[in-house]
Amino acid sequence: MKKIYIIDDDKDIVESLTIVLSGQGYEVKAQYNEKDAVTNVTEFAPHLIILDVMFPEDDGAGFEMAREFHQHDSTREIPILMLSAVNAKGDYAGTFSNKDRDDSWLPVKEFVEKPINPRILIEKVKELI
Template sequence: MGSKQNYKILVVDDEPDILEILQYNLEKEGYGVRVAANGRKGVEEARSFLPDLILLDIMMPEQDGVETCRQIREIPELQNVYVIFLTARAEEYSEIAAFEVGADDYIVKPIKPRALMSRISALFRRESKKKKSSSKISIGDLIIDRNSYTVSIKDQQVVLPKKEFELLYFLAQHPQKVFSRDDLLQNIWGSDVYVLARTVDVHIRKVREKIGEGFITTVKGVGYKFELN
């Protein structure tokens, strides 16, 4: 998907002013946009709209954003959708909870529309470049296919959200090389996204839970590396 007209964005927030501002600015940029005023409606819209990106509030009536994100990630067609939290919750535990359920980014309100538009545009540009350089990595029983965003081990498919997949793929591209948390944040999340270093640990743990402990090892005091088993 090269042009903005091909990208679809869902905005889920209970504040009408924010929905209106974001919808206006996103449509002005050329994106296809839908909005939802609560978490339950957000899941319904996500299922029917199949967006490329979801902008999601945390504190909402009926169902909060963390639970909404968890439910969205359980929909097979939305395993790899980008999810950016836009929230007034600045506490570290809220951010960690968001990444635990599969968030790709976490932005604290108040929102600066122009900065957000630039961030979204940069995200889609990076995605386009990655698709052009897609390839498959096979290491023993583990197969990582960048074209289809799929992972299989011993012929069993493993479902990884986008950032978990990108983290595994990046490490597997550089076996035996140790990367610090800062290196991984820079290469997976980019310099225009601010997330905690703890986010890397959360994603590594979740990848290990799905593919096993033996592929990614911790180098104490340094970072992580992919092992050739």
């Protein structure tokens, strides 16, 4: 069974993701803040990380965590799917454009915008694992 680790402070979004992904046969585990993310991910050893951008303590904590995962041997190879509450027209649109998706700056494979559309989510997860 393939494993997915979700990091998002919004418990409702985590629950939505869990309902959809569990229904597709994935083993899902989540944490609701940015603490000890590398240790927790290393321990769970998921096939995919789903990561939110904005956290209450820090607007761009998701980006920092993605860079941290990229720096550690135990997490570097795990693909990251990023969640964003802003759509393609919003604040982070430029961040996700192809020219900015540089592994050293933003090691993210894909992004899914909120609200989560179940079919798009499943499509993107299947592309990555």
